[in-house]
Structure formats: C-alpha cells, structure tokens
Amino acid sequence: MLSLYHAALLLLVVWLKPAACSVDQCGSLGAQLSIPNTTVNLSTYEANGTIIRLPGTVESCGGPDLVAHSTANLCRIVLVKATSTSSAVQIEAWLPDRDGWNGRLLATGNGGEGGCIDYATIQNGAGLGFASFGSNAGHNGSQGFDFFLNQPEVIQDFGHRAIHVEAEVAKEIIQQYYGSSVKKSYYAGCSTGGRQGFQNAHLYPEDFDGLLLGSPGVDWLRIVSSKGILARRIGWPDLESQSYVRPEQWKSIVDEQIRQLDPLDGVRDGIIDEPTKYRFDPETLACGTGVLNDSVCLSPQQVNSVRMAYEPIADSSGQIVYPAFELGSNTDVFSSNQKNGSAQLTYTILQDFWRGAVFNDSKWTPNNFSTADMDFALEVNPGGVNAWDSTDLSAFYERGGRIISYHGRNDETVTSALSERFYTTVQSKSNLSLNDIQSFYRLFFIPGMHHCAGGPGAWSIGNAQKYPFDSSRLDPQHNALMALVDWVESGSEPRTLVGTKYEDDDIGGNVVAQRTYCPYPSVSKWDGAGNITIASSWTCVAPSVCNS
Structure with missing residues (x-):
C-alpha cells in the first residue's frame, strides 16, 4: 500500500507530465517547424497567467513596456515569413495545449496603417481555446512613412497579402503542432482589420469559414x-x-x-x-x-x-x-x-x-x-489596399462562409453609412435576395458606439478590442465571436445581438444598460413602455416603421 507521501508524489508526477510534454513539444516545434522561407525567432512555453513582456515592440504599437497575458497553458511562436526578396510578415502564434485546444483557428488583423499585432484578440482567443494568430501586416509600427517608402512589396503585404499569408502559415503550424488539421478557421478584425477581412473573402475565399468584421475600412483610400x-x-x-x-x-x-x-x-x-x-x-x-x-x-x-x-x-x-x-x-x-x-x-x-x-x-x-x-491614389491603389473592389463575395458565399459585421453609429473614423453602401453593393453585385445575403452576411449597427469600441451606447458585444472578455457573457447572444461560431458550426442564425454598457466602460464590471441589436435592414427600436436600459425593451422593426 502506498504511503501518503508516495501517493502525493505520484499525483504530482501525473500532474506535471502533460505540462512537461507540452514544453517539450513547444521546443521541438520551434526547432523543427518546416515552412518554406520562414524563420522562427522565438519558441517558448507560457503557463496560464504568465505576464509576457514584449520589449521589442515599437512605440507606436505600445512599446517598449507593452505586456501581454498568457490566457492558457500555451506554446508561443514568433516567426517571420518572407513574402518576396524584399518583404516579410511577422506572425505570432499562441497555441493552447492539446487538451485545451478547441480545434479552431482564430486569425486577427490590424488597425490604421497596420504594423501592430492585435494582442487583445489573441489573448481572448487563446483563453477560449482557439489557436490564435496575429501579424504585423509586413512592417513594424502604426505611424511613419519610412516602411512604405521605396518598398512596393511591403505595400503589397499591407494592401492585401498579409492576412492570406497569416492564414496559410497558421494552418501549417497547427498541422505540425497538433498533428491534425484545423476543424474551422475564423478571423476577427476591426477598422483596417475589417477591410482586410473583406478583401480576404474576395481574393482568398478558402482561407476562413467565418469572419467577424467591425467598422470595416473597405473604402480605405x-x-x-x-x-x-x-x-x-x-x-x-x-x-x-x-x-x-x-x-x-x-x-x-x-x-x-x-x-x-x-x-x-x-x-x-x-x-x-x-x-x-x-x-x-x-x-x-x-x-x-x-x-x-x-x-x-x-x-x-x-x-x-x-x-x-x-x-x-x-x-x-x-x-x-x-x-x-x-x-x-x-x-x-x-x-x-x-x-x-x-x-x-x-x-x-x-x-x-x-x-x-x-x-x-x-x-x-x-x-x-x-x-x-x-x-x-485610387488610380494607383497601392498594394490593392482599397477593398471597395471586394464587393464580389460570391465565391465565399458559395462555399458556405459566414460573415458577421458590426458598425457603430457614432463612429468618428469610418462613417457607418459606408457599411450600408457596401452591404447593398454586395447584394446587388451578386443579384442576391435579402434572404440570400442574410444567409451568409449579417450587418449589425450599434447606436452610440465609437470606432470599433467605446461610446455612450451599449457597445460591448465581445468586441475583441478589449482584454479580457467578460467571462459571464460568452454566449452567442452577447458575444459576436461566439455567435459566429454557432452560425458556422450549428447553422444557428444570429437573429439579434445584445450589447452591454459597463460603468466607466470597465468590461466585466457593473452593467448600466443593455440593448438588443438587429441585422440590417431591421433597426432596434424601443417598445415605448419598458425600461430603456433593459435589452427586452428593444425590438427589431422594419426600417419604414422606425421614427414614425
């Protein structure tokens, strides 16, 4: 019969073994990763809760004192993929342990003129079990012109190529690390990231199964x-x-x-x-x-x-x-x-x-x-950056892809009317009925939301601009990414989303209001009787009824 000491020691060995295996697998991946024209700069195992310091981050991306938080036991890989003889995309991979991976991939985009990895979304994604990825869109920094000057291939990466490269590399890393193919692939991005997502659906419709696209800068120039x-x-x-x-x-x-x-x-x-x-x-x-x-x-x-x-x-x-x-x-x-x-x-x-x-x-x-x-600028269209030409989404539609897009009606950077124009242009270009377009692409307007996040309205729908997610609202009704997963994998259409307003915009803090939002062209309207801070007091109505 085992002594209490030996029993405890055996339990400790059993508990440590998966972690030790994961550490070894992570180190092996960094040493053995086989992707053409790719250099691994970092391969490290990060236990859940670890503070990850990012001293190499440039100032315009929050450096050099920027930190991230490991949201799962994971293998973190930082690599550079050459896209030409004069350009390369830096890619960051956060890979949860095998027993914590949900079989899904989550790729992310950029904001502004790119150059910054979206750590907030990567952290949230890894915490939810996604193998999560980000890229710098081919250059480091969100301010400056030097990285574009006399660099046509770098402009190509920012314009249209980086997200496709990220998707291809991510799928190969997943195959080599987990020993199996990804089950479903997702992408989340806002502003420039929204533009990148729509371009990707047009140019590379096989890359992702579901796209979550906020305040999309589709007419970027x-x-x-x-x-x-x-x-x-x-x-x-x-x-x-x-x-x-x-x-x-x-x-x-x-x-x-x-x-x-x-x-x-x-x-x-x-x-x-x-x-x-x-x-x-x-x-x-x-x-x-x-x-x-x-x-x-x-x-x-x-x-x-x-x-x-x-x-x-x-x-x-x-x-x-x-x-x-x-x-x-x-x-x-x-x-x-x-x-x-x-x-x-x-x-x-x-x-x-x-x-x-x-x-x-x-x-x-x-x-x-x-x-x-x-x-x-439109005539030159550097790097194919202007995604207005990406309104033909027929190939993405035909393969069964899904898009949830959202746009604040108090957006100070990208007017929300642009999303309305883009949506109707996609519909007309592919000659789709309203039922047809809503079967794969749903647009939600969020009154009182600023650009991507923030504002006086009940704006939080799990927008990955903030870390961490509110862990109490990770259901498809309150979290747009979860709604997208449910739609892609279960066929459950997102009929509404519920937005939450937190006190002082402190995600996960005291809730001061909620509101129900509707897929365009329906609009969210108060029922005239209920408390306006309660979601059930808001219903979806046809636009002709609104403001009557």
Whole structure:
C-alpha cells in the first residue's frame, strides 16, 4: 500500500507530465517547424497567467513596456515569413495545449496603417481555446512613412497579402503542432482589420469559414482622404481665415446636434440612433441666435464651413464617392488640425501613406490636399489596399462562409453609412435576395458606439478590442465571436445581438444598460413602455416603421 507521501508524489508526477510534454513539444516545434522561407525567432512555453513582456515592440504599437497575458497553458511562436526578396510578415502564434485546444483557428488583423499585432484578440482567443494568430501586416509600427517608402512589396503585404499569408502559415503550424488539421478557421478584425477581412473573402475565399468584421475600412483610400478634404472645407490650413472653424468650437457644435436630434428616435439618451437619416442646419448656431455663447458661436463664413463639413464627398468629375461625416460624432479626425499654433493634422495616416505609398515623396504634406490627390491614389491603389473592389463575395458565399459585421453609429473614423453602401453593393453585385445575403452576411449597427469600441451606447458585444472578455457573457447572444461560431458550426442564425454598457466602460464590471441589436435592414427600436436600459425593451422593426 502506498504511503501518503508516495501517493502525493505520484499525483504530482501525473500532474506535471502533460505540462512537461507540452514544453517539450513547444521546443521541438520551434526547432523543427518546416515552412518554406520562414524563420522562427522565438519558441517558448507560457503557463496560464504568465505576464509576457514584449520589449521589442515599437512605440507606436505600445512599446517598449507593452505586456501581454498568457490566457492558457500555451506554446508561443514568433516567426517571420518572407513574402518576396524584399518583404516579410511577422506572425505570432499562441497555441493552447492539446487538451485545451478547441480545434479552431482564430486569425486577427490590424488597425490604421497596420504594423501592430492585435494582442487583445489573441489573448481572448487563446483563453477560449482557439489557436490564435496575429501579424504585423509586413512592417513594424502604426505611424511613419519610412516602411512604405521605396518598398512596393511591403505595400503589397499591407494592401492585401498579409492576412492570406497569416492564414496559410497558421494552418501549417497547427498541422505540425497538433498533428491534425484545423476543424474551422475564423478571423476577427476591426477598422483596417475589417477591410482586410473583406478583401480576404474576395481574393482568398478558402482561407476562413467565418469572419467577424467591425467598422470595416473597405473604402480605405477615400476614408483616409476624407480627413484632408474635410479639413480643407473648414478653412484649414489658413488658421487666420474667416472661414476657419477652430478646434475648440467643435464640441459645442456636436453637442448641439445631439441635443436637437437625439429625441427624434423616441428616446432621449444622448444617442442619435440613425444619424444618416437627418440633416442639420448650422445656421441655428450662428452668433446672435443665442444657442451658443459668443466664444464658440459661428460667423456667417463659419456657418458655411460647418455646412460643407457634413456634405458627402465627390470626386473630380462630380460623382459622389464617399458618404457625409455622421452627425453627433467626434470631429477630431479633421478638426484637430493645429499644433503649437501651426497647421498640422493630428490624423497622421494621410500624410504617412501618401508620402510613403502613393507619391513616394518624403517631403509631401496634406496642406493642399484635394479631390485630385484622392483620385490619384485610387488610380494607383497601392498594394490593392482599397477593398471597395471586394464587393464580389460570391465565391465565399458559395462555399458556405459566414460573415458577421458590426458598425457603430457614432463612429468618428469610418462613417457607418459606408457599411450600408457596401452591404447593398454586395447584394446587388451578386443579384442576391435579402434572404440570400442574410444567409451568409449579417450587418449589425450599434447606436452610440465609437470606432470599433467605446461610446455612450451599449457597445460591448465581445468586441475583441478589449482584454479580457467578460467571462459571464460568452454566449452567442452577447458575444459576436461566439455567435459566429454557432452560425458556422450549428447553422444557428444570429437573429439579434445584445450589447452591454459597463460603468466607466470597465468590461466585466457593473452593467448600466443593455440593448438588443438587429441585422440590417431591421433597426432596434424601443417598445415605448419598458425600461430603456433593459435589452427586452428593444425590438427589431422594419426600417419604414422606425421614427414614425
């Protein structure tokens, strides 16, 4: 009979053996990984709960003091895959132990002009059992032009190639580490990541089974161009012009839009549910009306500037090509345009990308930006970055792929009307009925949500912009990634999503409101009787009924 000591020792050996095996397997993978044109830079086993320091991260990606958290017992692999003789994509893999892997792959995209690995989504994914991956889209950093200057192949990676490379490498790593093929492949990305996902579905429809795409920057070059065009419309860069609307005036302008338009959806909650439905007359803000005080009220020239700021954008031929900036959204992307008293856009992507990728000219500035500069960029389309040409999703549809897209109606960076246009264009290009398109692609608008996350509304639907997930809301009703998995694997259509607003936006903290959201073209409308902070008080109605 075993003594108590020997029994405990035996249990300890049994408990340690799987971990020791996993450590060995991780080390072996790093040494033996066989993928052409690939170099492994790091292979390390991380126990659940380990703080992972990332000192090599560049400043614009949160470095050098950025840390991540191991959310499972996992093997972490960092590698570089050459995509040409002059370009390469860095890929990070977080591989849960075999007994913790759910058989699924989760790949992630980037934001802005790329260059930063999406650690928040990787952490959440690994914690849920996904073999999770991220990439730097072919360059390190989210600010600057040097990595694009004279680097056409690097531009190709950012433009369209990096996510496909990530998907192929991820599947090969999974095969070699787990000894079996992935069961289902998923992708999650927001903003540029949403753009990358739609491009991938168009160009490489076999890569993923399900795509979760937030605030997608599908018309990327026009999105970025709009910041320069709108800045010029409000008088910039002539800061002394009578037409120039100063940065400090804009909060009062936007607050007044919300005050006037918020009640029109039937609920006074500080949120304009459907800003695309309304027009706003800035004449009401003119000096002398008494609406705004003398320090921020609008001169006649400024009234005209504000009016122009909310008009859609036309190309050089006069054709409308980009929707109007949405009422009630923060305007800093075009109105925060001076530094130390000199003209300078704080939205740096325009200058970076046009310098490095469009004109290949390190001296270029956006101070005289015009629709001709936008049109030229569209003509060049560096790296195939503009995903508006990706509206043919027929191959992805025919193979049974699924897409859940979401977009905040208070998005300050990518106007939500763009998602509406993209959705209807996909439908018309493939000649799909509403039932057909909803059988594989569902779009949810989130009133009161900023760009990708945050805002006054009940915006949290498991958006992987935040770490960690709320572990109490990992069901398909409250978590869009879980809804996507349920749709792909069980055929359960996401009829609604429930968004949650946490106190101080502290995910997992005190819940202050919830709301039911609906697949477009249906809209979420208060039932007129229930508590507006409770999800059951909101129902899905046809758009013709809304605001009646």
